[in-house]
Amino acid sequence: MKVFKEINVPLEHREITLANKAKWFTWSDEMLALSEKIETEAKRHGPPDAISFKTIDKGKTYSVNLKRLDTSFCKTILQISDCIGKIKMRDELHFYNDMIGDNLSSEAFQFLIACIRADLSTRKGDEMGALYPPLSTASTNNTFPIHCDFYFPVHLWNIFDEVPEGNQGMSLLLPVDVLLNKIIKQIPNFPRDKETHIRNLFKGKVVNNDHAYYDLFSMLHGRENWWAEDIETAIEKHVLSIKLNRGQGYMVNDRKWLHGRGFTADAVTIKRLHRLLF
Numbered sequence: 001m002k003v004f005k006e007i008n009v010p011l012e013h014r015e016i017t018l019a020n021k022a023k024w025f026t027w028s029d030e031m032l033a034l035s036e037k038i039e040t041e042a043k044r045h046g047p048p049d050a051i052s053f054k055t056i057d058k059g060k061t062y063s064v065n066l067k068r069l070d071t072s073f074c075k076t077i078l079q080i081s082d083c084i085g086k087i088k089m090r091d092e093l094h095f096y097n098d099m100i101g102d103n104l105s106s107e108a109f110q111f112l113i114a115c116i117r118a119d120l121s122t123r124k125g126d127e128m129g130a131l132y133p134p135l136s137t138a139s140t141n142n143t144f145p146i147h148c149d150f151y152f153p154v155h156l157w158n159i160f161d162e163v164p165e166g167n168q169g170m171s172l173l174l175p176v177d178v179l180l181n182k183i184i185k186q187i188p189n190f191p192r193d194k195e196t197h198i199r200n201l202f203k204g205k206v207v208n209n210d211h212a213y214y215d216l217f218s219m220l221h222g223r224e225n226w227w228a229e230d231i232e233t234a235i236e237k238h239v240l241s242i243k244l245n246r247g248q249g250y251m252v253n254d255r256k257w258l259h260g261r262g263f264t265a266d267a268v269t270i271k272r273l274h275r276l277l278f
């Protein structure tokens with residue numbers, strides 16, 4: 001089974017992705033042949049369940065009870081999730097196109113991702129081993145500076161759905177390597193202990209994702225730090241900005257890439273994007 005196939009860079013993104021040697025993918029022909037079946041099963045099932053974790057307060061993930069699925073469809077889901085579970089990303093940046101839209105409705109995409117999440121977490125024997133967390137919404141005129149999510153699983157697959165028109169709400173991406181070895185190094189007198197602390201966040205296994213997330217976020221963007229402006233200027237110089245539209249998205253290793261959202265005048269709705277962590 002092949003879930004994705006490589007495609008040419010969409011015209012509107014040619015300039016930016018050539019420079020970064022990123023690959024673009026879309027659904028494979030096998031997946032496209034299954035789309036009608038996925039739509040039917042999604043309609044039959046209804047929206048995925050939003051389940052809470054026992055281990056983390058306020059943590060939620062969308063999921064599907066696979067036992068409720070038709071046996072042959074369930075087998076197909078297991079094949080798809082087996083393929084996705086085998087993906088190993090290190091420094092690569094993968095973009096996606098046409099994942100939602102004419103090929104697959106938002107509802108069917110959500111249902112599919114929730115099914116994949118259910119199977120991958122079962123395979124890992126860990127309810128946090130694969131996640132499809134609901135997005136945090138935001139009111140008008142906001143940005144979300146670059147950060148790492150630091151969820152337990154390292155692969156982050158974001159596919160956009162309800163995005164504002166025009167060049168607002170750009171996706172921001174920055175290699176961790178650039179942050180550690182260029183940006184921080186460029187700031188004269190950046191405190192050595194803070195640098196070590198940031199480096200250590202990327203080493204070893206995350207034991208408390210919330211803690212690591214806030215730790216990095218406050219060190220990079222906390223206005224109380226004297227280096228906040230310097231770091232902001234340096235980030236602007238190195239960050240890759242790309243406007244991803246409905247059905248487009250990216251997959252990265254969350255410990256190798258920081259991500260964020262550029263300014264958007266429109267509110268961020270819960271359907272802005274769907275994300276799978278595995």
Ligand SMILES: [Fe+2]
Nearest residue numbers: 147148149259
């Ligand atoms: Fe994030």
